[in-house]
Amino acid sequence: xxxxxxxxxxxxxxxxxxxxxxxxxxxxxxxxxxxxxxxxxxxxxxxxxxxxxxxxxxxxxxxxxxxxxxxxxxxxxxxxxxxxxxxxxxxxxxxxxxxxxxxxxxxxxxxxxxxxxxxxxxxxxxxxxxxxxxxxxxxxxxxxxxxxxxxxxxxxxxxxxxxxxxxxxxxxxxxxxxxxxxxxxxxxxxxxxxxxxxxxxxxxxxxxxxxxxxxxxxxxxxxxxxxxxxxxxxxxxxxxxxxxxxxxxxxxxxxxxxxxxxxxxxxxxxxxxxxxxxxxxxxxxxxxxxxxxxxxxxxxxxxxxxxxxxxxxxxxxxxxxxxxxxxxxxxxxxxxxxxxxxxxxxxxxxxxxxxxxxxxxxxxxxxxxxxxxxxxxxxxxxxxxxxxxxxxxxxxxxxxxxxxxxxxxxxxxxxxxxxxxxxxxxxxxxxxxxxxxxxxxxxxxxxxxxxxxxxxxxxxxxxxxxxxxxxxxxxxxxxxxxxxxxxxxxxxxxxxxxxxxxxxxxxxxxxxxxx
Numbered sequence: 266x267x268x269x270x271x272x273x274x275x276x277x278x279x280x281x282x283x284x285x286x287x288x289x290x291x292x293x294x295x296x297x298x299x300x301x302x303x304x305x306x307x308x309x310x311x312x313x314x315x316x317x318x319x320x321x322x323x324x325x326x327x328x329x330x331x332x333x334x335x336x337x338x339x340x341x342x343x344x345x346x347x348x349x350x351x352x353x354x355x356x357x358x359x360x361x362x363x364x365x366x367x368x369x370x371x372x373x374x375x376x377x378x379x380x381x382x383x384x385x386x387x388x389x390x391x392x393x394x395x396x397x398x399x400x401x402x403x404x405x406x407x408x409x410x411x412x413x414x415x416x417x418x419x420x421x422x423x424x425x426x427x428x429x430x431x432x433x434x435x436x437x438x439x440x441x442x443x444x445x446x447x448x449x450x451x452x453x454x455x456x457x458x459x460x461x462x463x464x465x466x467x468x469x470x471x472x473x474x475x476x477x478x479x480x481x482x483x484x485x486x487x488x489x490x491x492x493x494x495x496x497x498x499x500x501x502x503x504x505x506x507x508x509x510x511x512x513x514x515x516x517x518x519x520x521x522x523x524x525x526x527x528x529x530x531x532x533x534x535x536x537x538x539x540x541x542x543x544x545x546x547x548x549x550x551x552x553x554x555x556x557x558x559x560x561x562x563x564x565x566x567x568x569x570x571x572x573x574x575x576x577x578x579x580x581x582x583x584x585x586x587x588x589x590x591x592x593x594x595x596x597x598x599x600x601x602x603x604x605x606x607x608x609x610x611x612x613x614x615x616x617x618x619x620x621x622x623x624x625x626x627x628x629x630x631x632x633x634x635x636x637x638x639x640x641x642x643x644x645x646x647x648x649x650x651x652x653x654x655x656x657x658x659x660x661x662x663x664x665x666x667x668x669x670x671x672x673x674x675x676x677x678x679x680x681x682x683x684x685x686x687x688x689x690x691x692x693x694x695x696x697x698x699x700x701x702x703x704x705x706x707x708x709x710x711x712x713x714x715x716x717x718x719x720x721x722x723x724x725x726x727x728x729x730x731x732x733x734x735x736x737x738x739x740x741x742x743x744x745x746x747x748x749x750x751x752x753x754x755x756x757x758x759x760x761x762x763x764x765x766x767x768x769x770x771x772x773x774x775x776x777x778x779x780x
Contacts, residue, residue: 323356357388358388358400400430404423441469500523528762529761559723563725615651618643620647639728678721685714730762736755
């Protein structure tokens with residue numbers, strides 16, 4: 266009976282949906298937030314469809330928006346054209362795809378799944394070519410039985426269908442691009458060599474040769490190579506994206522993932538200035554978009570690596586003038602990380618020890634223990650380095666509690682990183698107590714754990730790398746050779762980090778003086 270009632274509810278919602286589809290906005294956006302009056306150059310898309318001639322360019326634009334991950338704009342765009350061309354099946358497919366964000370960490374709400382399912386079922390009822398039916402079938406895999414099948418399993422089914430579509434249409438540029446996206450989403454998370462990503466990058470490289478300005482080919486290449494061993498392969502794609510990146514936050518931010526990986530700080534700063542400005546144009550229900558805080562965290566990190574602490578401080582002051590912001594995970598992360606970075610990167614230990622707790626207060630910090638831990642890490646490390654051991658111990662106690670809470674929600678990723686943070690603070694407490702051998706053991710263990718975990722896209726890098734802190738401790742302990750090795754190891758993972766470069770210089774000077 267419950268299943269029948271739920272199905273009836275979906276049918277009613279679907280009926281309302283088709284009477285006035287434009288009345289629905291994507292979660293977190295109002296209609297006016299999503300409309301871009303001048304889309305500019307979205308790149309080259311030629312998605313042939315069996316709809317009326319005047320709808321063809323609209324389809325190209327809509328698919329371009331999908332490839333740029335401008336999902337909110339794509340949703341509004343396709344909904345508008347579904348009203349204009351109610352018999353065009355691909356319009357409904359495009360709408361359903363706009364509600365599905367494969368690489369994003371957001372959770373698709375039930376009401377969006379209901380709308381997506383209604384759209385794809387409508388598409389299946391309309392006349393379409395064999396190729397179009399394959400696209401529609403692929404999208405339907407994500408929405409089929411969404412009430413009982415997990416998001417992960419539905420995504421896997423979508424990827425399998427997208428792979429079949431690609432195999433059946435090897436010359437179809439968009440089929441290839443969406444296939445590449447599907448492979449990135451389902452790539453193994455425990456492969457340190459990112460083998461699947463490399464294969465996807467090679468597929469996309471061939472696509473770029475055929476269509477140099479295809480947004481999916483360029484954008485997904487950047488995502489494929491957003492990891493330590495492959496980042497250098499994405500420089501051309503990151504620079505090419507400048508020619509077709511629309512004036513929206515994600516598109517203007519994404520190239521900086523590569524520039525951050527490679528220590529190209531000037532490029533990272535410039536892109537995130539543009540991304541942050543764009544984010545302010547598109548508020549979410551009257552609140553500053555999460556993309557703003559995300560871009561500003563990357564921007565502040567870039568400024569600090571350039572030695573521009575004043576610019577970093579000014580940027581943080583700008584952030585405080587744009588409250589309230591969306592109270593979601595990426596925003597919370599940035600709010601916790603930015604003041605911590607500014608204090609710790611500049612080795613202002615007292616400032617770090619005094620960072621405000623749970624600020625701003627409208628963020629539901631209790632939902633994000635892995636993020637709140639950043640504040641206590643900075644406070645604890647600052648206190649320990651400054652010799653305030655009682656205060657450091659107090660922050661460690663909170664870190665221990667946050668670690669236990671994080672184990673419940675993210676036992677394999679965030680929990681180990683919070684564990685690293687508490688180990689680091691404990692190591693510096695030991696060092697200040699004169700227990701230097703124990704301190705070095707603790708810090709080496711922390712560094713080994715941190716180095717084994719690749720960074721999450723939400724962050725430009727560790728708030729302060731454990732390996733770099735180990736190098737600092739070795740330097741203070743007179744082990745110049747060990748310090749030099751540790752600084753160099755940090756630079757392998759995080760090229761051109763200012764403190765590690767300075768550490769290498771100082772250590773070499775110590776070694777030469779000692780000789």
